[in-house]
Amino acid sequence: MPAAALAAPTTTFAGLPAPLALTLFFALALVASVLAKLWLASRQVRHVAAHRDRVPPAFAGRITPQAHRKAADYTLARSRFGLLELALGTVLLLGWTLLGGLDLLNHALVDWLGTGMLQQIALVAAFVAIGSLVDLPGALYQTFVLEERFGFNKMTLGLWLADLAKSTLVGAVIGLPLLALMLWLMGAAGRFWWLWAWGVWMGFNLLLLVVYPSFIAPLFNKFQPLQDESLKARVTALMQRCGFSAKGLYVMDGSRRSAHANAYFTGFGAAKRVVFYDTLLSKLSPGEVDAVLAHELGHFRHRHIPKRIATLFALSLAGFALLGWLSTQGWFYLGLGVRPNMSGPNDALALLLFLLVMPVAGFFFGPLSARLSRKHEFEADAFAVAQTSGADLSQALLKLYEDNASTLTPDPLYVKFYYSHPPAAERLARMTA
Template sequence: MMNPFGWSFLLALSLSLWLRLYLSQRQIRHVRQHAASVPAAFRQRISLQQHQQAAAYTIARQRLSQWESVGDSVLLLALTLGGGLQWLWTTLAAAGCDGLWQGLLLIGGVTALSALYGLPFSLYRTFVIEQRFGFNRRDWRLYLGDALKAGALALLLGGPLLALVLWLLGVAGSRAWLWVWACWSAFSLLLLWAYPTWIAPRFNRFAPLADQTLRARIDLLLQRTGFQSDGVFVMDGSRRSSHGNAYFTGFGRHKRIVFFDTLLTQLDADEVEAVLAHELGHFRHGHIRQHMLSTLALSFASLFILGQLQFMPAFHQGLGVNAMAPALSLTLFMLAAPAFTFILTPLFSLWSRRHEYEADAFAAQHSSGAALISALVKLYRDNASTLTPDPLHSRFYDSHPPASLRIAHLERHTP
């Protein structure tokens, strides 16, 4: 019989699933209703065929996400209220596993089960949807290689960290959550430092930007904005997808600027400079630091809550587990928390959109607002991004402003 923990979890999960499906259906309906004509602001640069292609791409992705949301909820119920986690724990004990190894194998088993469940969706997204719309460039060998490397890295890096976390939760008493937070924070910063030089090159090739004319323009922009980096690199993103992108990686003095090779083929030099100026705007306004600090603060709050729930039998029993152990507490918390925190999504989306507006204004001031507008239109077109998202869906989910609002904002900041 469920207790208040169980009923509150079931209610939160039901409401979050309903909201996901409701917003997704609104997005499908709104995009389909506006597929017949290109918005006036884009008619000179995006054809009706391209606009309708973007609409079809958006709808296909939304339909897959609906099935995925339902499947996620069914799997979550099976593991918790359905007794799946309890069965796995009991089976491991019957096989002679106990202590730290039982906890590690429990979390490893749940992780493997989740990965297997998500595999059909990933395959369909990559080899059906992305393939159908001309974005996928991965073959089966590359897909499998990426999966194996990701799994090996997770085991190599995550395994020791997980063992440390479970050990701390078992021996450090009521302050264990604080020690876990300190270890997690240090690990996150270590990953941020190691990603550019140790992790990313395991998946992609990075070469210094060879175009000396473009590099000279970039160096001048970096000087104007007071930004220092370890270099400007081009990544072979075209091995996997035709989508274009650019990003910063690393922190402190060890920062890299990375362009996808696909982006450099899509944009001219003025547009590339404007896109980089936008990314520099994030740095200059402290958005990257704010994001890192907010992540640390959220993990602090989450682990504090876990520290209180860890010693409550009602928490475990309410979610379908009769035993109490650090691994069970951690797994139940990780499984249940997203259902309760989903409602916070629009707050983080709003925060992110404000950052995008600030970075756009910075780019218009230090580079060319007109070039950034031109670049964005090309990226909307080439990445099949819908120009007509449902307003409520966009406010809830989108980390970037809708195309029409973003272009209008840039035009106000462009002389």
């Protein structure tokens, strides 16, 4: 919306002009979140390093000292790289907001394109492109230095560049029309535009669950039907026993890119598929594959997926409603270092500012989400133990922890903030109990 339609920025909070109050609040929240992340990362580094040379007694004889040290070193390397990413991300966030980067980009595009839909789409596209270019060296380092050092990277530079080109093209083909529709709704759907935009966003996410397995994922990986008849019979019997049906059982060529192993369900409704990484099938016995699949089936039996989708619906609705209000407040723009357009829409500005600042506040709610996710993992483990062999699940998890170089000795407080899956010691103790 044009600046003339914005609420006057003369509102005060705690005796301060609203723009200044927002600036101070944002700066304090950013400093608090960065300090908290640094403290948690330092705890994780110290805790993992202190336990690097001794396999925990619960895993003695099951995990070799060499594998334990590799997991510790991999965790330490990722943590230290994460600190560099945190520093760069903080500088970039300040640069876009309080230091005036987004304001400069916006007015440069207004001078070039004028105000209107084209300028708004160009602003978001330029913002995404600049952010992607800034992230590019880190992505290259993570793949071809860090992952390579620990023997996980299987990608060539050519494959990496091909993936980058395809993901950029897919993002543009899907994202630009969706962005244009959202911006049009913000300007044309009246006071409750955010309700219509929320409906479009949720519909898009549900549609993506259906089309991704069949049309998008095959652009990046090859999916072959599971050929092992004996394993197929075991898996099919397990799914029938659990009252679950899927469109097909597939093997994905994950080994083209990484040595990490995994298995997952994808799709929605009748389009659900079971996908095994080829690296997983090469490392686990048939009974262990059964146990891993039973864990995933446990998520469906406990309706974790619908619950998470419902939570996403509720949180996104609240987010769109908040954006609907903030986009009409002049202090929202000025307090974050942006001058609204004097004649012309500010919808893209509001959207970008909202996306920039919300993760700062969201960090402090992260432990709640992580705790709920860990609870779901425990429930899925219990279901798997009831349906298959607990010994097979335990052995499979140990192989996956070792294969992915996941540390067995994370800092307990770091776990509470960040871990969506329980540490290995907690999972195996629950299974034994």
